[in-house]
Amino acid sequence: MxxxxxxxxxxxxxxxxxxxxxxxxxxxxxxxxxxxxxxxxxxxxxxxxxxAVRFALTESGSPKSIEPDPQPLLQDIVDSFDLPPDYFAQLPRDLRLDLNDAAFDLSNGPILDECGQELGETLLNLSRAWELADTSTSHSLVKKLPLIEAKLTGSAKSALGKRLVSAGRRFQSMGQYGQGEPQKIAKAMIAAGRALSAIATSAVIDEQLKEETRVLKFGELQVEITPDKANIGAVIGFVFGILSWEIAQGIQSIPESSLEYANDNALLLAKSLRGALLALFYSSTFLSAFTSVGLVLLGIQLKSKKN
Known part of the structure; x- marks a missing residue:
């Protein structure tokens, strides 16, 4: 066998x-x-x-590429600021200057307008703690960041992210002091700042796309305008314009001399009705053509923005 x-x-x-x-x-x-x-x-x-067969070892449960969660990154900042109470006070003079620069970058500009009242005041107090080299107060204020971040909007997250990255680079310039604490702080702040900026950018793009959505309203009925729908509407308007033109031409081809009625009043009424119908259908032709051209241009505009 x-x-x-x-x-x-x-x-x-x-x-x-x-x-x-x-x-x-x-x-x-x-x-x-x-x-x-x-x-x-x-x-x-x-x-x-x-x-020849090549094999690639992959983890079946590996997650897809997703945006990083800022909460654990902010917690890394909290952990990196868990320092001895006199750590900042014992920094050399040149590193104290870098710490003051970090405080300036953290609170520079219209911080309350960009970050909101709660986050803005927290960052202002944190920058003062750095200027005073108060390590304990600094750690207690940093602990608030994960809780505050959960309530922030996209623009406030973006402002916080930029400030964290800028201040983190100041800590990065301190070099390998002590056991490398400034580098740990810098790494945590820059990583969290970039994550917040990425999330905020994505949120802003989504908001812009929502704002750019064109909607036609007919009473309670709302129709979202897309390039395909705009082109379909242009075709419908073109066909309706042709029908209106043909009807108008048919009415105009009827000579007035062929109109025979019992009296002059009826004849006058018929002529008035004929004129009104001609005006109606010619107007419909013009409006249909104008609408079709407008919808074609709108479809081109929406398609270019989408691409």
Whole structure:
């Protein structure tokens, strides 16, 4: 009875023990060999190099690329400011200047207008604590950032992100002082700041797209205008304009001399009605043409913005 087996050979297989994990063995496979075993002989079939199989090890449960959550990043800032009570007070003079520069970058400009009342006051107090080299107060104020961030809007998050990145670079310029605490603070602040800026930018883009959405309202009925709908409306308007033109031409082709009525009053009424119908259908033709052109231009504009 014949039996079949699949063997994977690697030039480095002699260096691995037989108990090595399969994932490590698969990672260096460069050739593939099929071995069919019968009771009489072994037949080995080597695949050509062009049919070599490459394996990629991936985690089945790996998450898709998503925007980073700022909460754990802000918590990293809180942890990085967990320093000895006199840490900032013992900084050398040049590093104290860098700390003052970080305080300036954190609170510079119209902070209350950009960040809101609660966050703005917290950042102002934090910058004063840095200027006074008050490590304990600084840590207690930084603890508030994760709670405040959860209530911020897109523009306030963007302002906070920019200020954190700018202040973080000041800490980065301090170099490897002590056990590298300034670099830990800088890394945490820059990472959180960039994450907040990315989230805020995405929110602003979504808001702009919502604002740019064109909507036609007919009483309680609202119709969102898209390039396709605009083009369909232009075609409908064009067809309606042709029909209105044909009807107007049909009415105009009827000579007035062919109108015969019992008296002059009826004849006058018929002529007035004929004139009103001509004005109505010619106006409909003009409006249909104007609407079709407008919808075509609107569709082009919406398509260009979408692209």
């Amino acid at each position: 014949a039996s079949g087996s699949l063997q994977f050979l690697s030039p480095l297989s002699k260096f691995w023990p037989s108990t090595a994990p399969l994932s490590h063995q698969i990672g260096s496979f460069t050739s593939l060999k099929f071995v069919t075993t019968t009771s009489s002989a072994n037949n080995t079939i080597h695949l050509p190099k062009s049919l």
